[in-house]
Every structure is written in structure tokens, then in C-alpha cells.
Amino acid sequence: MLRPVVVGLDGSRESLTAADWAAREALRRGLPLRLVHAAEVPVTGASDLPELAVPRHWARRILREATEQLNDRYPELYLSGELVAPPAAQALVTAGDAGELLVIGSRAFSGLGGFLAGSVALQAVTHVARPVVLVRAGQTAEDEHVLDAQGRPTADTPYRTVVVGVDAARPAEQVLAFAFESAALRGAPLRAVYAWRLPFARAAADAFARETEEAAARSALAAVLAPWREKFPTVEVVELVEEGHPAQRLLCAAQDAGLLAVGRRIRPARLGVHTGPVAHAVMHHVRCPVAIVPHD
Template sequence: MLRPIVVGLDGSRESLAAADWAAREALLRGLPLRLIHAWEGLPSDAADLPELEAPRYWARRILRGAMDRLDERYPQLALSGDQIARPAADALVDAGAESELLVLGSRAFSGFGGFMAGSVASATVAHVVRPVVLVRADQSPEDEHLPDPAGLSPARTPERAVVVGVDLARCEELLAFAFDSAALYAAPLRVVYAWQLPYMPGAAEAKAREAVRKIAERRLASVLAPWREKYPTVALQPLAEEGRPAQRVLDATSDACLLVVGRRIRPGRLGAHTGPITHAVLHHARCPVAVVPHE
């Protein structure tokens, strides 16, 4: 049985943009799309109190409105929707565990042009065991393609790059997701590995920097070699760059359609478990961000 792509809806512009992105992704992957609206205050239909009619009406309207919108835009899509009377983060974590991909909206980060996850999205990303993609409210299909100087429709121009930030010690799950996505989109794949020079006297710094750079480039090439063979059609752009990892990854996303980062799976459900680099990237990336959990 095919795993669906799941979208969490709350009626916001961000969640509607996430639903649109997920619909296009579902069509590309040949998967069904499931919409979820979860709220712990959602009353049971058995509760017949007049004061519960308003929240029940708005809950139905959020889900029905999104389904009608997607039915009109993507008539060939296999679409379903569910209302769940549970805390949103708990419902999304459980639904995400049974999905191929979980897609959520992210609030704009005022004044910086990036985005940040709200409390529900943050809690979900920190605990779900499947990949999660966060999408900004202003994301559109045109943003997935490079602009054309001749003024052609963006849909007819090449796809923007997929970018993945890697720690070479544990990156198999990230690279699998990133290569699959790049192959699916027919997009180039930019693999970013950031390294930093330890402190040393100035006289030795330049020589040491060149040596460390070459080692980093060789290590990255070695890790990517089997993936080049497995995905010969993906145009690979390896970048072994000096600097802080979060900043180097963000710098590489100026023309990206998707950024892929990792989250190490840790036991327990209390607190955030995204890691400092992923946390920083989620606050400032302009493109959709896929967070891939790994051991």
C-alpha cells in the first residue's frame, strides 16, 4: 500500500501554501495526498450543545475549503481529508509516522525574509520519524524554477537546485532523500560540507588552510562516489567550504528549490531535538526545507 503525503491544516495562508506544494509533490511521486485538521478542542458530533456549533462549523470549513481548492487546481490528485479531535502536534506526529512525507506551513520571519516554525510545527519536526517539509506562505510553483531573462514562463525554465547540508559522519539518509528529490525534479544537487580551521599562529594558517581544504574535498568526494554511480543523471555540485555550517548551507540556497537538512533521532518526547544547525536553518531559509530524521 502506498504511503500518502500528509499535510497539516490550520486554515492559515502558510498551511494552504503547504497543501499546494504537497499536491504538486504527490503528483510527481504518484502518491495520494491526505489533509489533516487536528484540534484538541474539536467537539465530538455526539456533543449537542449550541455553543459547540461554531467551532465545529469552522473546523469543517477549514478542511472542506482546502479540499475544494485542491480538487479544482489538481483534479487528477487522489485526495482525502480527516478531522482529528486531538492536540495538533500529537496527531501530526502519528500521521507523519504513516506517511511518505509530512508537509507543514511555516510563518514568515518578520524583517528577515526567511521563516520560522510555530510551536506546533516545531514540536512536530522534533519528534516525527519521517521526513518533514516546511513551506512558507509566499511559496509558489514559479519559485521552483530559475527566472528566464527572455521572459518565458518560469514553468519552462530549468528547475532550481536541491541543496543538502551534510555531516560526513552520518549522512546516508540525507543523501538518499536529496538524490531522490533531485532526480525527481530533474534538478542539480548541491552538497555542502562545511569545515573550520582550528586556531593556530598566523604564519602557519595559510598552509594549514590549504591542507585542510584538500582533505575536506577528498572526504566529500569519497562519500559521494557511490551516489554518483547510483544517480548518473543527477548533476552534482559538491561544495567543501570553510565556515560555520549553518551559514555555508544558507549561502548555497540563494537559487534553491529545496533545502535538505538532518535531525538526529533521540529518545524521549520532551524538548526540542532539531540540533543547532537545523534550528538555525529553519529560521532563515527562503526555500522549502526538508528535515530528514536519522540515527
């Protein structure tokens, strides 16, 4: 049975943009799309209190209108929608675990309001066992493609580069698999970024130490990517090895990207909302869609 692409929906501009991106991703992958909306009140049960009628009405309307819009835009897509019971965070995690990937609208995580803002989004990112893609409001199909010869946005040009962060010392197979597959589906180049740093401060002024460390980093990255190049021979891979902090190097590398993939190490204790410093930085500052991929 095919796992669907799942998108969390709350009616906000961010979540509607995420739903549109998720629809395109589902078509690229040949998968169904499942819209999930967590109502603020129980969606089933014996309670017929009048004060619950309006919230239930709006919950159904949000789901119905989004479904209609996506059916109009993507008639070839198999689409379903579901109201799920609160709490919203747990509902989203459960739905995401059952999907191929989870897509949610991304907004300022420090702000208030919205089903997908703040702690709900962070709970999904840090607890879903599948890749989670964050999509900012305003992203369009044209933004996934390079500009045309006149510098105008269009969906008729090739896809923008997919960028992946690689830790060559501890490579994450799940992250690389997601990145290579995403690039292959788009016919896009893949930019693999490995940031290295000198192991001790005293060597900062030592040119030989820096050259040695950089050469070792290039060799390590090439070795990690070699089997993936063989598995995905049609993907053009650009290896980017730079000195510096991984988050900073990724922020620079993703400025013109169509998708950025980074890893999130699975922690034995599923408590709190720990994403790691690199994922935390790119979630807040990268403009393109960001895929957070859990790995061992």
C-alpha cells in the same frame, strides 16, 4: 500500500501554500495526498453542546474548501482529507509518522497564534519520524523553477537546484537519499555543501594547515557522494566545500535553491524540541522550502 504525502492544514495562508506545494510533491512522487486538520474541539463523541457547533463547522469548512481548491488545480491527484482530534501537536506527529513525508506551513516560530505556529510546528519537526518539509507563505509553482530568459517567473523552465547539507565525517544516509531522490524527481542539479573548519585556533594563520584541511574535506565529501552518484547517474552533482560554519554556508548556498535538505539527529529521549543548530538556523532564515530529515 503507498504512504501518502501528509499536509497539516489550519486555514492560514501558510498552510494553504504548504498544501499546494504538497500536492505538487505528491504528483512528482506518484503518491496520494492526505490533508489533516486538527480541530480545536473533539470531532467525535457524545457531546452536543451548542458552543461546540461553530468550531466544528469552521473545522469542516477549512478542510472542505482546501480539498475543493486542490481538486480543481490538480484533478489527477488522489486526495483525501481528515479531521483529527486534538491535541494538535500529537495529531500532526501521528499523521506524519504514517506518511512518506509531512508538509507544514512555516511562519515565525517565536510568534503567537495558529495551529501550525510556535510549539506545534516545532513538535512536528522534532518528533515526526519521517521527513518534514517547511513551506513559507507566498511560495508558488513558479518559484520552484529558474527564471526565463527575460527574468520572469515561470513553471516552464527547469527546476531550481536542490541543496543538501553534508557532514562528511558522519554522513547521514537518510538525508542523502532524500536529497538525491528529490533532485532526480525534478531533473534538477544537486548542490552538496560541506563546511569545514580548522581544528584549532592557532592554525588559523597557517596557510599549509588550511590547504591540508580543505584537501581532506574535498576528498571526504567525494568519498561520501561516490555511491550516491552511482545510484543516481542522471543527477548532476556540484560539490561545494567551504571553510566556515555549516549554517552560514548553507544559508549562502540555498539563496537560489528550490529545496534545501538538512538532517536532524534522532535523540533517544523524545523530550523537548531539539533540532540542532544547523536545522534551527535554516528553518528561520532560508526562504525556499526546507526539508528536515531525521537520521540515526
